[in-house]
Amino acid sequence: MKVLEGVKIVEFGWAIVGPMTTQFLAEYGAEVIKIESTSKPDSIRLMTPFKDDEAGLNRSGFWASANTGKFSVSLNLGHPQGAELAKRVATRADIVVDSFTPGVMAKWGLSYEDLRKVKSDIIMLSSCMFGQTGPLSKMPGYGGPLTAISGISSLTGWPDQLPSGPYGAYTDYVVPRLNAFAILAALNYRQRTGKGQYMDISQYEAALHFVTPVVLDYVVNGRELIRSGNRSNYAAPHGAYRCKGEESWCAIAVTTDEEWESFCQVIGSLEWTKDPELSTLPGRLEDVDKLDLLVEDWTLQRSAEEVMVLMQAAGVPAGVLKSGEDLDTDLQLNHRGHFCELHHPEMGSCRFRSQSIQLSKSPREVKRSPCLGEHTDYVMTKLIGLSDEEFVELLNEGIFN
Amino acid sequence: MSSKEAEGLLSPYRVLDLTNERGVFCGKLLGDLGADVIKVEKPGGDPARSIGPFFKDIPDPEKSLFWFAYNTSKRGITLDIDTTAGRDLFRKLARSTDFLIESFAPGYMENLGLDYRSLSEINKGIIMVSITPFGQTGPYKDYKATDIICWALGGASYISGDPSRAPVRISHVPQSYLHGSVDGAIGAMMALYNRGITGEGQHVDVSIQESMERVAYPAHINWDLNRRVFQRVGSAIRIPPHGIRTRTVYPCKGGAVNFYLFGGKSGARWNPALVEWMESEGMATELLRGIDWEKFDYTKASQEDVDQIEGSIVDFFMTHTKEEISQEGFKRRIPLGPVATAKGIMENAQLISRGYWVEVEHPELGVSITYPGVFIKGSEAFPQIRRRAPLIGEHNQEIYEQKLGLSKEELAALNQAGAI
Numbered sequence: 001m002k003v004l005e006g007v008k009i010v011e012f013g014w015a016i017v018g019p020m021t022t023q024f025l026a027e028y029g030a031e032v033i034k035i036e037s038t039s040k041p042d043s044i045r046l047m048t049p050f051k052d053d054e055a056g057l058n059r060s061g062f063w064a065s066a067n068t069g070k071f072s073v074s075l076n077l078g079h080p081q082g083a084e085l086a087k088r089v090a091t092r093a094d095i096v097v098d099s100f101t102p103g104v105m106a107k108w109g110l111s112y113e114d115l116r117k118v119k120s121d122i123i124m125l126s127s128c129m130f131g132q133t134g135p136l137s138k139m140p141g142y143g144g145p146l147t148a149i150s151g152i153s154s155l156t157g158w159p160d161q162l163p164s165g166p167y168g169a170y171t172d173y174v175v176p177r178l179n180a181f182a183i184l185a186a187l188n189y190r191q192r193t194g195k196g197q198y199m200d201i202s203q204y205e206a207a208l209h210f211v212t213p214v215v216l217d218y219v220v221n222g223r224e225l226i227r228s229g230n231r232s233n234y235a236a237p238h239g240a241y242r243c244k245g246e247e248s249w250c251a252i253a254v255t256t257d258e259e260w261e262s263f264c265q266v267i268g269s270l271e272w273t274k275d276p277e278l279s280t281l282p283g284r285l286e287d288v289d290k291l292d293l294l295v296e297d298w299t300l301q302r303s304a305e306e307v308m309v310l311m312q313a314a315g316v317p318a319g320v321l322k323s324g325e326d327l328d329t330d331l332q333l334n335h336r337g338h339f340c341e342l343h344h345p346e347m348g349s350c351r352f353r354s355q356s357i358q359l360s361k362s363p364r365e366v367k368r369s370p371c372l373g374e375h376t377d378y379v380m381t382k383l384i385g386l387s388d389e390e391f392v393e394l395l396n397e398g399i400f401n
Numbered sequence: 402m403s404s405k406e407a408e409g410l411l412s413p414y415r416v417l418d419l420t421n422e423r424g425v426f427c428g429k430l431l432g433d434l435g436a437d438v439i440k441v442e443k444p445g446g447d448p449a450r451s452i453g454p455f456f457k458d459i460p461d462p463e464k465s466l467f468w469f470a471y472n473t474s475k476r477g478i479t480l481d482i483d484t485t486a487g488r489d490l491f492r493k494l495a496r497s498t499d500f501l502i503e504s505f506a507p508g509y510m511e512n513l514g515l516d517y518r519s520l521s522e523i524n525k526g527i528i529m530v531s532i533t534p535f536g537q538t539g540p541y542k543d544y545k546a547t548d549i550i551c552w553a554l555g556g557a558s559y560i561s562g563d564p565s566r567a568p569v570r571i572s573h574v575p576q577s578y579l580h581g582s583v584d585g586a587i588g589a590m591m592a593l594y595n596r597g598i599t600g601e602g603q604h605v606d607v608s609i610q611e612s613m614e615r616v617a618y619p620a621h622i623n624w625d626l627n628r629r630v631f632q633r634v635g636s637a638i639r640i641p642p643h644g645i646r647t648r649t650v651y652p653c654k655g656g657a658v659n660f661y662l663f664g665g666k667s668g669a670r671w672n673p674a675l676v677e678w679m680e681s682e683g684m685a686t687e688l689l690r691g692i693d694w695e696k697f698d699y700t701k702a703s704q705e706d707v708d709q710i711e712g713s714i715v716d717f718f719m720t721h722t723k724e725e726i727s728q729e730g731f732k733r734r735i736p737l738g739p740v741a742t743a744k745g746i747m748e749n750a751q752l753i754s755r756g757y758w759v760e761v762e763h764p765e766l767g768v769s770i771t772y773p774g775v776f777i778k779g780s781e782a783f784p785q786i787r788r789r790a791p792l793i794g795e796h797n798q799e800i801y802e803q804k805l806g807l808s809k810e811e812l813a814a815l816n817q818a819g820a821i
Contacts, residue, residue, distance in 0.1 A: 003595040028591055043667055048640055048700075049619070051626050061622040112780070131778065136751040139731055144649055145738025148659030149727075149749075153650065153740045156571045157562060157636070162650050162657055163740055164635040166571055166616070167560040173616045177583040182777050184590030185410045185434055189781065191597045192413070197781035205757055206776040208746065209426075212470035213574050217454040218743030219771045220466070225454070226742060228572045230549060233453060238549065240558060240567040247632065249568060251553035312544050319550035321559045321568055324624035324631050327614060330554075335539035338611050339621070351625050356581070356611030357588040358536065360517065360604035362595060 002029025003362045007187065008093040010035065011070070012086075012110070014042045016143060016169065017127055017203060018099030019066045020176035025183070026069030027355050027364050033093070033383075034067065035086055038074045038373050039401040045372065051347040057372050058346040064369035068352050073380070074373030076401045081394065083108040088384055091118040094190075095183055097125045099141070102132045112198040121196035123186045127179050131202030141203055143169025150207040151214060157227045171207040178206040236284035237263070239292055240321055241299040243307055249321040250299060250307040260284070262314040267298045340366040376400050409435020409784045414593070416500040417441055417491075418475060419482075422449035422575065423609070424504035424532040425471040426582035431500065431589065432474030433775050433786055439494070439800060440475040441482075444821060446793040454573075456766060462793060463765070467574075469790050471582075473761065473772065477791025478800050479821050482513055486820035493805055495520050495527065499602075500589055502530045507537045517604035528592040528602040532585040534577075536608035546609075551577035555613025556620045563635040580616065581609035640699045647699070648711050650740060653718040657740040658726050662699075662710065669694045671735040678733060679717050686713040747771075761789045797821060 007030040011022040019034070026032040036042060046055065047062045073089065076082035087110060090096050096115060098105050105111050105126070112124045126132055129141025147153050147170040157164035179201055186197055208215065214225050230239035235255040243250050254263050257280065264273040272294055277283040284291055299307050304320040311318030322330060328351070333339065336358070339351035354366045380386045386394070394400065412435035418428035419441045432438035440447075450462035457464070481487040492515075495501060501520065503510060510516045510531075517529040531537060534546035534554075541554070552558040552570040555577065562569035570576070588605030596602050614621065623631040631639075636650035638661065649661050660675075662668055672694045679685040688709055699707075718726060723739035730737030739745055752758065759774040775783055801807045801821070815821045 001595075001599075003591040007594075024587065049623050049626050049629070053627060061626040062619070065618065065622050130751050131755055134751045134754040136731065139734075139736075142736045144661055145659045145736045148650070148657075148738040148740045149746075151741050151743060151746055152571060153636075153657075153659060154742050155573055156569060158566060158569075161563060162636055162652055164562050164569065165649060165659075166557065166569075167633065168619065168638060170571075170616070173618065174580070177580065177587065178776060181430060181583060181586045181590060184587060184594065186781075188590060188593050188597070189410045191594060195781065197779055199777050199779040201777055202751075202755065202757075205752065205755070205773070208752075208773045209776060210576060210579050211574055211743075211746075212773055213454065213467045215743050215746060215773060216466040216470055216770060218747060220456050220768075221454065221458060223454075224742040224744050225573050227569075230567060230569055231572070232549070234451070235547065240549070240553065240569070242567070247559075247630075249553075249559070251549045251558065253547040253549050255547065315545060317545040317547050317550045319544070319546060319553040321553040322556045322620075323559045324556065324617075324620035324622070324629075326559075327556045327617070327621045328624055332535050332539045332541040332554075332608075332610060333614065336536055336608055336611055338614065339625075347626070351621075353614060353621060354611070355615070356584045356608045357591070358606045358608075359588065359592060359595075360606070361599075361601070362591075362603065 001362060002365070003359060004029040007031070007095070009033070009095045009097065010090045010093040012096070012098040012100060012105065014099060015044055016066050016172040017141070017175050017179070018097055020172070021125070021127065021179040021183070022070065022097050023066060023068055024176065024180040024355060027366055028362070032070040033089060033375070033379055034070045034072050034370070035077070035089070036072055036074050036372055037076060037401060039076060041372060056346065061347070061350070064344070064347065064350065065353060067369040069367040070370055071375035071379055072370035072373055073376045074400050076399055077108045079399055081397070082399045083110065085380070085384070085399065086110060087114065087118065089379065091115055091122065092384065093122070095123045095125070095187065097127070097179070097183070099127050101128055102126070102137045116196070121190060121194060123183065123190060123196045125179060125183055125199045125201060127175065127201040127203060129203050131205065132200040143172035146171040146203055146207060150204060151211045152207070155211070155214065155225070155227050158229045159227055163227055171203060174210050175203045175206050178209070231288060233285070234281070236281060236288055237291055237295045241292070241296045241307070243299045243304040244302055245304070247323070248304045250304040251319050251321060252295065252307070252311060253317045257281070259316050263311070263316050266310050266314045266316065270298070342366070342368040344368045345371060373400065410781065411436040414499040415439070415497065416502065417494055417498045419501070419503040419505070420532065421447055421504050422452060422467070423534070423578045424502055424582050424585060425449060426579050427502050427530065427532060427585040427589070428475055429471050429473050430583065430586040435784055438475040439796070440472055440477040440791055441480050442477065442793060443481055444479045444794070444819060469770070472790030473786045474788060475791055476796040476800065477794065478797050479794040481820050482515065484818065484820045486815055486818055488513060488515065490805070490815070490820065491515065492523060496524050498524070498527060499593070500528050500530060502532070502585060502589070504532045507533060507542045521602060526596055526600065526602045528589055528596065528605065530585045530589050530605040530607070532581045532607045532609065534609045536611070537606045541610070548575035548577050551609045551613055555610045556617035557613050560617055560620050560631055560633050562633050564633055568633055577609050577613050580612040581607050584612050643700065645699055645702060645704055645707055647707055651711070651715055651718045653726055654720065654722045656723040658718060658723050659738040659740060660714070660736070668697065674733045674735050675714070678729060682717070684713070684717045684720070689713055759785050761786055763789050765792070794821070
């Protein structure tokens with residue numbers, strides 16, 4: 001039995017944060033119904049990459065990757081009957097997740113107060129950029145700016161350049177995890193007490209937990225730490241070293257003196273490694289630029305894979321910088337069943353990614369992402385209980401647009 | 402009832418936390434929501450205490466800001482499970498715990514007879530959470546990994562950073578450990594819910610590499626869909642199929658801001674607003690004024706066009722500070738975020754108005770320090786951080802004497818034997 005079997009979730013999400021939050025739970029057995037609109041599709045459904053570079057609402061790999069395992073229902077929330085139906089779907093569920101700007105759900109009659117009147121123990125999570133209250137609450141949220149505002153961008157890249165940031169909207173991959181954790185804590189609380197609740201999560205407030213030490217450093221030491229490439233104050237050599245071949249890199253991290261000795265042996269006890277200055281970490285940190293060049297002299301002669309295997313065999317942390325192609329064939333990821341080959345009606349055969357959690361007594365399962373409105377009929381007639389006639393009537397009135 | 406004593410979401414639960422830097426955040430998440438978390442360290446303290454930065458730059462195991470950050474709300478004991486006496490004590494504690502979180506190399510706990518199977522025999526409800534770089538099994542399970550290695554093998558480094566330099570990770574805070582730790586907390590909660598139905602616990606096995614692969618989101622998708630190897634572009638994003646590069650970071654007066662010309666529906670909304678602002682200050686170029694954003698299609702634009710557009714925006718931003726730009730952006734509904742450092746974060750009005758920051762006492766340092774608070778606000782009980790991170794062995798007496806009922810003499814003997 002999957003751990004979340006029987007748990008029903010309805011998602012009013014857009015972009016990445018709301019959708020990825022519920023996606024977590026779908027993989028472990030929750031029934032997730034995503035409310036969309038064919039007349040106002042989520043802009044992410046039109047974000048590249050598209051399968052075969054052909055645009056289409058059901059062809060975005062980006063969208064698909066954040067929405068596996070869900071039912072898709074199209075509803076025109078602007079129409080009173082559409083909103084009413086949405087409320088029926090929502091109040092049938094245990095958990096409602098939304099990531100809209102504050103006020104939007106209330107406008108549709110779908111606020112926590114509205115839903116609670118129908119289902120008193122409902123759990124609702126609203127996760128917008130800045131939270132439901134405060135001077136900036138009405139600002140629409142995007143992970144790109146949030147990554148910058150939360151200090152992450154300034155911590156990534158080289159000190160002599162503009163911050164490069166990690167690729168893309170990094171906080172979009174931080175916040176859903178924290179959201180999923182919060183929802184599950186609430187679910188457990190309800191299992192224990194019978195009480196539901198409303199949770200207001202500011203994506204900003206959540207994301208800041210990933211930079212707390214930097215904040216504390218400013219508070220106690222008055223310092224504003226910024227990016228330092230691949231350097232570490234606690235390890236040397238430490239970085240990504242170019243290897244033989246195009247865009248071929250291997251990361252190496254030598255922290256202890258023991259690892260340093262092993263490292264030296266692996267690279268053949270070259271003359272430069274015998275410099276007594278280098279035998280301690282502070283000594284190695286003295287001139288890291290030179291050290292890195294010397295290390296790279298060695299790595300440039302070998303493939304990234306070879307560097308990793310040789311180092312790991314000697315107990316030195318090292319890892320190939322995997323590209324998208326490398327990830328696909330990575331032995332460890334495949335051992336974990338990380339990519340699941342599934343057939344999608346429009347995109348064909350795809351390998352959808354899964355989460356990182358395996359449970360000893362309960363399976364996880366990735367199911368393909370839905371086409372827009374694919375399950376409107378099923379959800380409305382089989383789960384909500386509309387008759388076929390009612391359904392067709394509403395369909396003709398445009399309620400399901 | 403003060404907020405410190407208020408019932409929290411996870412108040413009834415007990416946690417034994419044996420993690421090192423890879424997993425400490427997990428216990429904090431549970432503890433901040435009310436769980437009774439006991440941080441178990443080897444006598445002398447966990448090596449994670451040597452991770453800086455440090456309070457007043459003094460490298461001391463009781464002054465690590467990393468340790469402070471991710472061990473709030475926990476009590477602390479010392480215990481050496483490598484000794485027989487230590488293991489006996491540990492089993493006593495495990496008998497009545499709900500969660501056990503650990504991040505040892507796969508096989509370590511099993512060798513000590515403290516794996517899930519053995520522990521579930523003395524406590525059938527126990528939920529064991531293991532957070533490791535690659536998971537408990539597989540060809541890489543014995544590989545050694547630090548944060549940069551997890552970034553590398555998860556695919557997140559390859560796609561990050563300036564193309565003319567080495568791919569990068571995020572500096573100063575080991576992100577991969579945090580992702581893995583949150584996943585551990587998610588797994589713990591799922592297993593708890595399931596235990597509510599079956600009466601039994603289980604083993605939660607987290608792979609940090611898998612956690613990071615999600616962070617590297619465009620990498621695998623581009624390969625899987627179109628056999629394209631996604632390359633890093635620095636402070637930009639690339640738009641297939643021609644790989645047109647569009648900035649995400651724009652320099653401005655005294656700093657930088659985040660902004661992107663999204664294209665499509667979103668760009669159609671805010672790009673005109675930006676041009677309008679530029680126009681009002683006489684800085685909208687002819688090229689910019691001539692664009693119909695409703696029709697602008699990135700997939701058909703040339704790199705030259707995009708560079709020209711961006712260049713005129715850079716010229717404009719250079720006349721304003723990041724605060725000015727983000728404030729005006731807010732008014733005009735243009736997503737313009739300052740590339741903030743800690744100072745900007747501490748001064749952010751939104752956080753202050755929501756009461757985000759909490760003062761946590763550090764009596765032995767003679768100060769209280771400002772911390773980010775619990776990130777959930779809501780209708781039910783959310784106590785704040787209950788205490789600072791524990792000192793080494795701070796609660797040995799409280800837990801060994803009061804909880805386990807050991808006498809002072811027994812404690813002293815265990816101390817002598819190095820078990821505590």
